[in-house]
Amino acid sequence: MTGKYIMLVIYGPTASGKTDLAIKLARKFNGEIISADSRQVYKGLDIGTGKVSFDSKVEKHKGFWIVDDVKVYGFDLVKVGEQFTAADFLTFASTTMIRIIVAKKLPIVVGGTGFYIKALIEGIGSIGVKPDWQLRRKLEKLDTSTLYQKLLEVNPTRARSMNQSDRANPRRLIRAIEIALLSQKSEVKSQKSETTHYPLPTIHYLLIGLTAPNDFLYQRADYWLDVRLEHGMIEEVRALLDHKVSPKWLDDLGLEYRWVSRYLKNKIDYNQMVERLKGDIHSFIRRQKTWFHKFKNNLPASRQVKLYDISKSNWQEQIEKTI
RNA sequence: GCUGGGGUGGCAGAGCGGCCAAUUGCACAAGACUGUAAAUCUUGCGCCCGAAAGGGCUACGGGGGUUCGAAUCCCUCCCCCAGCA
Numbered sequence: 001m002t003g004k005y006i007m008l009v010i011y012g013p014t015a016s017g018k019t020d021l022a023i024k025l026a027r028k029f030n031g032e033i034i035s036a037d038s039r040q041v042y043k044g045l046d047i048g049t050g051k052v053s054f055d056s057k058v059e060k061h062k063g064f065w066i067v068d069d070v071k072v073y074g075f076d077l078v079k080v081g082e083q084f085t086a087a088d089f090l091t092f093a094s095t096t097m098i099r100i101i102v103a104k105k106l107p108i109v110v111g112g113t114g115f116y117i118k119a120l121i122e123g124i125g126s127i128g129v130k131p132d133w134q135l136r137r138k139l140e141k142l143d144t145s146t147l148y149q150k151l152l153e154v155n156p157t158r159a160r161s162m163n164q165s166d167r168a169n170p171r172r173l174i175r176a177i178e179i180a181l182l183s184q185k186s187e188v189k190s191q192k193s194e195t196t197h198y199p200l201p202t203i204h205y206l207l208i209g210l211t212a213p214n215d216f217l218y219q220r221a222d223y224w225l226d227v228r229l230e231h232g233m234i235e236e237v238r239a240l241l242d243h244k245v246s247p248k249w250l251d252d253l254g255l256e257y258r259w260v261s262r263y264l265k266n267k268i269d270y271n272q273m274v275e276r277l278k279g280d281i282h283s284f285i286r287r288q289k290t291w292f293h294k295f296k297n298n299l300p301a302s303r304q305v306k307l308y309d310i311s312k313s314n315w316q317e318q319i320e321k322t323i
Numbered sequence: 324g325c326u327g328g329g330g331u332g333g334c335a336g337a338g339c340g341g342c343c344a345a346u347u348g349c350a351c352a353a354g355a356c357u358g359u360a361a362a363u364c365u366u367g368c369g370c371c372c373g374a375a376a377g378g379g380c381u382a383c384g385g386g387g388g389u390u391c392g393a394a395u396c397c398c399u400c401c402c403c404c405a406g407c408a
Contacts, residue, residue, distance in 0.1 A: 014361085039361055049361085085358040115360045124357040131358055144364095165355045165365035172356060172363070179358095214352090254361040279350065284361055290354060 005101050005203050008108040008323070011036075011117055012210030013288035014281060015221035016310055019052070021210070021319070022110040026070040029323065032100045033067075034093055035074030036111025036120070039253060041084050043076040044240060047233045048256035050224065051075055054231055073100075074111075080245050085131065086124065089116045097203075114291040121205050121303075129179045139174045147173040155180035207305040208319060209292055214285070216311040221281050225274075228256075237261055255280055 008025065012018050022033050035041075039049045052058055052067050059066040064073045073096045078084050093109065093116070100107040111117060118124070139147060148167050151159040158176050166172045237260040240250065250261040255277065263273035296305045306322055308315040 037361085038359090083359070086360075087358045090358090113360065115357085119357080122357090129358070133359095136359085163355065163365080167364090169356075169364035171359070175358075252359075252362065256361080258361085276349080280361080282350085286352080287354095287361090291356085291360090294354090 006106065006206055007097060007101075007203050008106060008206050008208065009117060009121065010108065010110045010208045010210065011114065011292060012112065012310075013217055013285045013292070014112055015217050015224055015285065016210040016212060017220075018110050018112065018210055019050075021208075021316065022108050023056075023068050023070050024316075025319075025323070026106070026108055027068070028320070029106050031106035031108045032071040032103075033073065034096055034100075034107060034109045035072060036089065036093065036109050036113050036116045037074065038084070038089070038113045038116060039257075040075050041077040041089070042080050042082075043078065044080050044236075045253075045257070047228050047231060047236045048260070050228065054227070080240060081249055083131075083133070086115055086119045087130075089113075090119050090124075093120050112288055114288065114295055118295060129182050131175075132178055132182065135178055135181070136174055139177060140170065144168050144170055144173060147177065151177050151180065205303060206323070207299075207303060209296060209305045209307040210310055211289065211292070211307060212309055212311040214282075214289075217285050218278075218282050221285060222278055225278065225281065229274075234260055234264070238264055241265075255284065 008029075008031065010018050010022050010025075022031075025031060026033055035051075037049065039045055040051050042049070046052075052065075056068050060076075064071050065075050066072070074092070077088075077092060097107045097109075097120075109117065109120065139150075142150070144167065147170060148159065151162075151173055154177060158180065162172070162176070233256065237250070237257060240257075241247065241261060241264055247261050247265060250257040252258075259268075259273045259277040259280070262268050263270060268276070296307070299305065306319070308319060
C-alpha cells in the first residue's frame with residue numbers, strides 16, 4: 001500500500017447521533033463503517049447496545065451487517081459470555097480498515113469507546129502483555145491496600161507513580177501487577193510482536209467529535225431508552241438469561257444489561273430499573289465527555305479534531321462541507 | 324373530631340440533648356484510567372471567604388420555651404399518613 005489514504009473517525013458520547021451521521025456520510029462518500037464499541041462486538045446484544053435504530057433496513061451477513069445499504073463491521077465478533085479486549089479490537093479494526101481501503105472505499109470508524117479509538121490511531125504501549133485471567137481471579141479476592149503493597153514489591157516505580165484514584169482501583173492495580181509479574185518472570189518480549197499494531201503511517205485520519213450540553217444528551221438518551229424498552233429490550237435480556245448467560249457476566253457489562261437483568265432477577269422493581277439505568281447512562285455520558293475532552297487536547301498537532309455541537313442547528317451541513 | 328405515626332439538605336432516608344452543616348444511597352458536577360473501558364476508580368456537592376488548615380452566616384415544617392448547649396426535650400400552630408368515628 002502506498003500513497004495517501006484517508007480514514008474518517010467519528011466519536012462522541014451516547015446519544016450524540018454518531019451512527020446516523022456515519023450512515024449518512026457513508027452513503028454520500030462511498031464508505032464502510034467500523035463500529036468501535038466494546039459491547040456491540042457481542043452477538044445477541046442488539047437492542048441493549050443500540051446497534052441500529054428501529055426504522056433502519058438491516059441485513060445480517062457473516063462478518064458484517066448491511067444497514068440502510070451501508071456495510072457495518074464490528075458487530076457480532078464474539079459470543080456472549082466471552083472476553084473481548086482493546087487488543088482484540090485493535091487486531092480486528094486494523095485488518096478491516098485495510099480491507100476497506102483495498103476495496104477502494106472510505107473507512108469510517110464510529111464509536112463511543114474512546115479507549116478503542118485511541119488504541120487504533122495512536123497505539124497502546126503495554127499492549128503486548130496479555131491478560132492472565134487466572135491470576136486476576138486470584139488477585140480479585142484481595143483488597144486494594146493489599147494489592148498496592150504487592151505492586152510496591154514487584155514494581156515500586158510504577159506503584160509510586162499511581163495517583164490516589166488508581167491506588168484505590170482494583171482493576172488498575174491488578175493489571176499493573178500482572179504486567180510487572182509477567183515481564184519479570186519470563187522475559188516475554190517475544191509475545192509482543194504478535195498483537196501489537198501501531199498506527200499505519202500512510203493513513204491520514206480525519207477526526208470528527210460530536211458533543212452537546214449534558215442536559216441535551218440526557219434527554220435524547222432517556223428518550224432512546226424508552227423507545228428500546230418498547231421494542232423488546234427486556235425480552236432480549238430475558239432470552240439471554242434463559243440461555244444460561246451468567247447474570248454476573250451481564251452485570252459486569254454495565255448499563256442496560258446490568259439493570260435489566262437485576263430487574264428480571266427480582267432484585268429491583270421496574271421503576272427502580274428505569275431510574276437507575278437513566279442515572280448510569282447519564283454518568284456514562286459524562287465520563288465519555290471527559291475522556292474525549294482529554295483525548296482531543298492530547299492529540300499531536302498534526303491531528304486536529306473537528307468538534308461539533310449537535311444541539312446547534314446546522315452542524316450536519318458544516319460537516320459535509322469540511323469533508 | 325378522637326387516637327397513633329410522621330414532617331430533616333434536589334429526592335429517598337439515618338440521626339433523637341453536645342463528637343451535626345448533619346451517616347448513607349440516588350441525582351448532579353469535576354476528574355482518573357496504555358489488554359475487562361457501558362468496566363473500574365477518585366473528588367466535590369447549604370451559602371460566603373480560603374490553596375489548605377480553618378473561619379463566618381443560614382439551616383432539620385412555623386412560632387415560642389427549657390438548657391451552658393436542641394434536628395434531638397416541652398408548649399402551640401400548620402400540614403401529611405394510618406386506625407376509630
